[in-house]
Amino acid sequence: MNVFITGAAGFIGGSIATGLVQKGHHVTGLVRSAEQAEELTALRIVPVVGTLDDKALLIEQARRADAVINAASSDHLGAVLALIEGLEGSDKPLLHTSGSSIVGDASGGEHSDVIYYEDNLPAPTSDKAARVAIDDRVIASAQEGVRSAVLCNTLIYGHSLGVNRDSVQLPSLVKKARKSGVVRHVGSGGNIWSNVHIDDVVELYALALEKTRLAPSISLKAAKRHFWT
Numbered sequence: 001m002n003v004f005i006t007g008a009a010g011f012i013g014g015s016i017a018t019g020l021v022q023k024g025h026h027v028t029g030l031v032r033s034a035e036q037a038e039e040l041t042a043l044r045i046v047p048v049v050g051t052l053d054d055k056a057l058l059i060e061q062a063r064r065a066d067a068v069i070n071a072a073s074s075d076h077l078g079a080v081l082a083l084i085e086g087l088e089g090s091d092k093p094l095l096h097t098s099g100s101s102i103v104g105d106a107s108g109g110e111h112s113d114v115i116y117y118e119d120n121l122p123a124p125t126s127d128k129a130a131r132v133a134i135d136d137r138v139i140a141s142a143q144e145g146v147r148s149a150v151l152c153n154t155l156i157y158g159h160s161l162g163v164n165r166d167s168v169q170l171p172s173l174v175k176k177a178r179k180s181g182v183v184r185h186v187g188s189g190g191n192i193w194s195n196v197h198i199d200d201v202v203e204l205y206a207l208a209l210e211k212t213r214l215a216p217s218i219s220l221k222a223a224k225r226h227f228w229t
């Protein structure tokens with residue numbers, strides 16, 4: 001399959017791109033610099049230099065591809081609209097990267113026994129409302145001939161595949177702790193963050209690529225070694 005992926009030099013996008021190449025797919029990846037383009041070429045990923053604001057470029061790449069994965073940002077509406085425009089009426093997969101924080105309650109440590117189901121999610125906290133609106137737009141593109149899915153990754157750990165990039169999550173917390181000499185936590189520290197290994201994230205996206213070719217729009221959540229649909 002010819003796959004176009006944004007964020008191809010990033011932790012999530014770079015790992016997925018490398019994993020898909022290893023599985024025999026032909027992958028084209030969006031990067032922002034010539035250095036990153038060189039890094040991708042060495043990994044047998046075809047680089048395209050540009051940004052998420054390059055609407056015409058995103059539409060063109062989406063039209064050329066058999067499937068699109070948006071892994072550069074969970075929060076860039078313009079890029080999502082451009083990718084949907086490029087895929088409109090094509091019946092091709094669009095996998096969008098979101099996060100499990102869309103169901104976070106920002107309590108900072110209050111225990112809760114509430115279980116969320118994807119057809120009955122809580123109203124998002126104010127800082128996540130725009131992200132949830134983007135997720136909803138991706139899901140709604142199923143009505144416009146796009147086989148769309150939103151993958152709500154939890155906190156991802158592990159070393160990236162191929163590309164030289166750390167996760168924006170644990171390594172940045174560790175760096176802050178090292179710099180200040182203090183390990184910090186949110187609120188009382190009683191809040192729970194689910195984790196997923198990057199290898200499992202790559203497997204989930206590969207699975208979702210396959211499944212969205214066969215099924216109408218779905219939303220997937222990944223945590224630890226379990227996948228929920």
Ligand SMILES: NC(=O)c1ccc[n+]([C@@H]2O[C@H](COP(=O)([O-])OP(=O)(O)OC[C@H]3O[C@@H](n4cnc5c(N)ncnc54)[C@H](OP(=O)(O)O)[C@@H]3O)[C@@H](O)[C@H]2O)c1
Nearest residue numbers: 007009010011012032051052072073074099153155156168
């Ligand atoms: N890592 C996690 O545990 C996790 C979990 C859930 C959700 N997420 C979300 O998933 C998204 C990707 O996360 P990540 O960990 O892979 O981050 P990352 O390692 O920083 O990768 C993002 C990649 O996208 C590129 N990018 C960002 N904005 C761009 C733009 N405007 N135009 C072109 N390229 C752009 C970056 O380019 P440069 O290299 O040039 O900066 C980078 O290569 C984020 O929105 C994050 O909040 C992450």
